Amino acid sequence: MIRTHPHMLAQYKQQHPYLVALDSIILGFDGETLRVLLVKRGVEEETWSLMGGWLQPDETLDQAANRILYELTGLTNVYLEQLHAFGDPHRDPITRTVSVAYFALIKVADDESRLSDAYQAQWFSVYDLPPLLFDHADMVELSIKRLRYKAAHQPIGFELMPEKFTIPQLKKLYDAIYNTDFDKRNFSRKILSTGLLIKLDEKQKGYSKKGAFYYQVDKAKYQQAIESLLSFIAN
Amino acid sequence: MIRTHPHMLAQYKQQHPYLVALDSIILGFDGETLRVLLVKRGVEEETWSLMGGWLQPDETLDQAANRILYELTGLTNVYLEQLHAFGDPHRDPITRTVSVAYFALIKVADDESRLSDAYQAQWFSVYDLPPLLFDHADMVELSIKRLRYKAAHQPIGFELMPEKFTIPQLKKLYDAIYNTDFDKRNFSRKILSTGLLIKLDEKQKGYSKKGAFYYQVDKAKYQQAIESLLSFIAN
C-alpha cells in the first residue's frame, strides 16, 4: 500500500510546503471596451489587484476559483477556466506562494448591482490599467492572449454578451478583443452561418435610427459546439 | 510597505500550505505510434507514473519542470509547456499536493541513449496505457487533447520529428495524433505551403524503393510563425 509506505512518507516530509492562492482575471464588455474587474483587497489599500484568495483544505482548484468569484460578484454558473499557474519564487514578497490564475468571462449587465462592497471593485479598460499587485499585470496580459486565441477558434464571445444582443453589438466586442474594425457585412454573415443565434422579433431602440434586431444564443447548439470542437478539429 | 504590513502577515499565517509537485507528460513519436514516457519512481515499484518531482524553494515552475525533465532524459532545450494545475484534495492520498502538469514533446531519437537508469523509464503507446498513479491518466488524456488542439492550429508537430525527416514520416505523425489517415497529396501540399520546410538533397534509403527526400525545419521561420500566431489570428 502506498498509503503507508515508510520511505514514501519520509520523502514527503523532506519537502517544503507553499501557500497556494487563486487569482481571477474577470473580463467583461461594456459595449465599447473590454474591461477587467479589479479590487482593493482587504489591507492592501494602495494597490489595485485581481480578485483572489487562498486554497482551502477541502476544495478543488475549480471550486476555490468559483467560490472566490462568487464572494465578489454573487454570480454562479460563470464561464471560468484555468489559465496558468504562476510560481516565481519572489512573485509574492511576503512568502512563497504559487498562484493558479483563472479567467472568467461575465456579462457586465448581470453584475453591476450584485458586486460586494467589501472590495471596492472597479472596471478598468484592459488597454489602460493602473499599476497592479505582484505579477497580476502578467496575468491580465496572458488572459487577453488566451481570449484572442480562443475567440478565434471557438464561439466564446457570447459569454461576454447580455442575454439578448444585436449583431452590431457583437461586432463591437470582436473589434474590442482584436483591437481592429471588422467588415460588418462579412462579420454578420460569418456569425449567422454558425447557426448558433436565434433572431428575436424585437428591435433595439434609441441607439440607431433604424434599430437592429436582437438575437439570443441557441444554448443547446452552443453547448454542443463547444463540446464537439475537439473531435471536429480532426476532420 | 506591503512587506511588513502586520495584518497582512497575520492573514498569511492563518493559511494552510501544501506540497507542490510537477509532473511531465513526455510525448514522443517512434515513426508509427504516439508514445508517452512512463517511469517507476523511486519507491513506488508497483505503479507506472509520469516523471515528476517537487518544487524547490529557489525555482520557478518552468525551471523545476525543466530540471525534472533533464534528470530523466538528459535533454535541455525541449519543447515544454505548462498544461494544467491539478488540485483535487484527494488526488494524492498521502498528503494534499497540488501538481502542475507540463507537457513535453521530444524527438525519440535524441533520447534513446541518454535515459537515466534510475527510473526504469519505458515508452508506452498513448492508446494503450497501463494503470497509472493518482490522476496521471487524466493528465495524459488532457495532454493528448491539447496536442490535437495545438497541432491543428500551429506547426507544432515538428517538435516530435528528428532533425531531418521526410514528408511521409511527418504524415504518419499526424495520422497518429489524429488517429486517422490523411490524404498524402493534400497533406504534403498543405505542409509545404507553410514555407517552413527546407528540402535537402539527401534521400531516405532503405525504407522504400524510390526513397523520399529529407526536409528540415527552417528554424528562423518556424520561430517567427509560432510567435506571430496571435497577431496573425486577428487578421
Add this chain to the structure above:
DNA sequence: AATATTAGGTGTAAAGGTGACACATAATTT
C-alpha cells in the same frame, strides 16, 4: 410634409483554399 441623415442589413463577384482523385516516377527486387 418632404428631404436628409444614419446605421442596419442583403447581395455579388473575384480570389484563394480544400478535398477527392489519377497518373507519372525513381529505385529496388525478381
Add this chain to the structure above:
DNA sequence: AAATTATGTGTCACCTTTACACCTAATATT
C-alpha cells in the same frame, strides 16, 4: 528486362473568404 512499391506532381469541382455597393428603415431636419 519486368514487376513492384511508395514518392511526388497535377487537376478539377466546390466551398469559403474578401472586398466592395447598394438598398432600407426609422429618426432628425427643414
